[in-house]
Amino acid sequence: MTTSTQIQLVSRPVGTPTTEDFATVQVELPELGRDEVRVRNEYVSVDPYMRGRMSEAKSYVPPFDLGETMTGGAVGRVVESTSDALPVGSAVLSSYGWRDVAQGPAAHFSPLPETELPLSVFLGAAGMTGLTAYAGLKRVAGLREGDVVFISGAAGAVGSIAGQVARKLGASRVIGSAGSAEKVALLKDRYGYDDAFNYKDAPVRKQLREVTPDGIDVYFDNVGGDHLEAALDRLNRGGRAALCGAISQYNSTERTAGPDNMANLVKNSLTLEGFIVGQHQDLQGEFAEKMTGWLADGSVVFDETVVDGIGNSVRAFLDMMNGANTGKMLVRP
Structure with missing residues (x-):
């Protein structure tokens, strides 16, 4: 069995969220089923829109469920696989954030190109x-x-x-x-x-x-x-x-x-x-071609504020909401 450290919402914040609104839990992951992958996340995103998902108010995305692991953007590499499409070592993007190890159907993970840029760029400037x-x-x-x-x-x-x-x-x-x-x-x-x-x-x-x-x-x-x-x-x-x-x-x-x-x-x-x-997902192809070129030639630059440790995800989120980040705020599990 593999243990995944995950962050859950345990109460809906009133006003500014506090650390008491969240819990860090250990989840035992089962054996992989058919056409599934296990991924070690290298970077997890925390974003302002997630504050809205902590409320039950109607919005363009459903709220987080209390007592369930939250979701959000993440990039990582496949460490175990029963999928021909995503062999071990594949770089992937998913919505299985707020955890250090993710597991699920291969269809829930999108393969990423291998470039000289860090994987984190696909959560930020190129994402x-x-x-x-x-x-x-x-x-x-x-x-x-x-x-x-x-x-x-x-x-x-x-x-x-x-x-x-x-x-x-x-x-x-x-x-x-x-x-x-x-x-x-x-x-x-x-x-x-x-x-x-x-x-x-x-x-x-x-x-x-x-x-x-x-x-x-x-x-x-x-x-x-x-x-x-x-x-x-x-x-x-x-x-x-x-x-x-x-x-x-x-x-x-x-x-x-x-x-x-x-x-x-x-x-x-x-x-x-x-x-x-x-x-505006129909712009993705056009955008990706232009942005990867701009990043490669250095005409567009990006910055990241990285907080280490999945257990510090809540602190990273709260700091981001208070403007403590420059550029993209990320957690490195």
Whole structure:
């Protein structure tokens, strides 16, 4: 028998999750059945959308079940197999996260190409994270040559890639927000942002106005709240906003106030569209070809914040929700 260390949700958080809402358990894995694989995960992803799955509120993905091991993105290598399609040693992607050893039907695991890049890139820049940035900017916001783009949460997993993708798609100027002076410097020095500001220094509305004298054409929203309100002030006529997330509100226990300037949608013929990456899987092939090329030639860079030990997954998740990560937050079991 093989033992798998797994993380389960044992109570539904009210407000900010705490470590008491989770349990670390040891699960004995049975012998492999026909056409099954056992995989040792090398990296496990923790993402903001998982906060919504900890609630019973209706959403685009079902909630985690209490007392059951949670799921999420993971990459690893097959260590045992009864599948001809996935022999021992195969690199695979799955949704069997929040555990160090995964087991299930081979059909639940997707083979990954062998490249010079670490497997973790398929959870970040070359995975769902990167596709989110690409689909949101290209299709949802309809980014056009010469557009001025503002991205909130720009030093996070999606934001750090989105700024670079915006440039690749023809943006003339890219502005970002982040939560520290160090991250602001990183946006400009590493990720190619033309300007950036620390949203903690002064009201976002004031700071965005100062750095966008000619307004913006596209807003990629990871934060919501005061960032969305500020963007509505600065979007030019015909401006478009791709609403990817609202991390500023995920732990709120009270109804959050809406922007006070929604009339700008009518006045400036603005378009706001929320999206989830699963709606745009048809872009996967196009995205993968472009992103692997950009990563290979170094014209797109990525960063990861890695926490070691599957038992530290909850801490990694909570740190990510508090903005402690630069780039993609990962757990290395």
